[in-house]
Amino acid sequence: MLIAEDNTAYRQSLFQMLQKEEGIEVLEPAIDAREAIKKSEQHQPDVVLMDMDMPGKGGLWATRTIRQRWPQMKVIILTLHGGEAFRTWAEEVGATAFLSKDADPEEIIRAILMAADIGTR
Template identity: 35%
Template sequence: MKLRVLIAEDHPLFRSGVRNLLQTTDDLDVVGEASSGEEALELADQLRPDLILMDIRMPGMNGIEATRHIKEKHPAIEILILTMFRDDQSVFTAMRVGAKGYVLKDADEDELLQSIRMVGSGGAVFSSDIAGRMMHYFSQPKAVPADDPAFAELTKREMEILERIAEGDTNAQIAARLHISNKTVANYVSNILNKLQVTDRNAAKRLLQKSRED
């Protein structure tokens, strides 16, 4: 039987290229395409694919949140992240919410096909670059967490950004203060919310304030 694949990717040309690649195989069947996290969630409900190729940065709901919701509703659907984001936070957050693989968009065709088949059969897979970064991550001392165990998974940089959020700084203000891009700040904020299991900045701020009061 063919592995039924849903492609969740907001760039039409890239999505078309992946679809065309999968259509050259005898064992992979593209059953649908989504251009946003919300659409991926809807199509997962309707089509019940075996596997979803999930981009991270999409309009509206991002791929991390979409993965979380899909795995909660349909734990049997496997998720393979296909993205340009190489940072450790994106990798570990994706794994934490249920993704079984993480492949970069510059992977060659054979690597992508092998990764889809591996995850579709219940395995886990990472691009060689990501695997190396994971080994490096685990070989380094962990960042000192906040006293409250709720913050134990946050890195030093994430705690720094959370402190700025608690002070009322916008993403643009945080980016200027830390000399990083707005996009990088937005990615950090998304990771912070995922790790703290809260839905917005105000909830994260309240959690930190409560920790200080205790």
């Protein structure tokens, strides 16, 4: 799986948490939308954990691009923004799931496992 997140502290926290999870192989993270697309092309991850608000074109653009080029990849949007409008935008670009960055670690892990069809706890 690939983490695409521009906030260094949050990116490192996700990376460390997910590396400990059995059944989840974590690639070196991407720090912006373009890098997320490049790494998706190079590594073909099953799941991309995508920050909605990254510099440049942003996570929604990257999600749409990834889902158009590689429809088998699942993209989970992470954001600090709540509300139905943001959820709708995420769904419109092909996101598999939409989670708050405040979500419980178990909720994030469960969403990744479900998206990858690995199972749930």
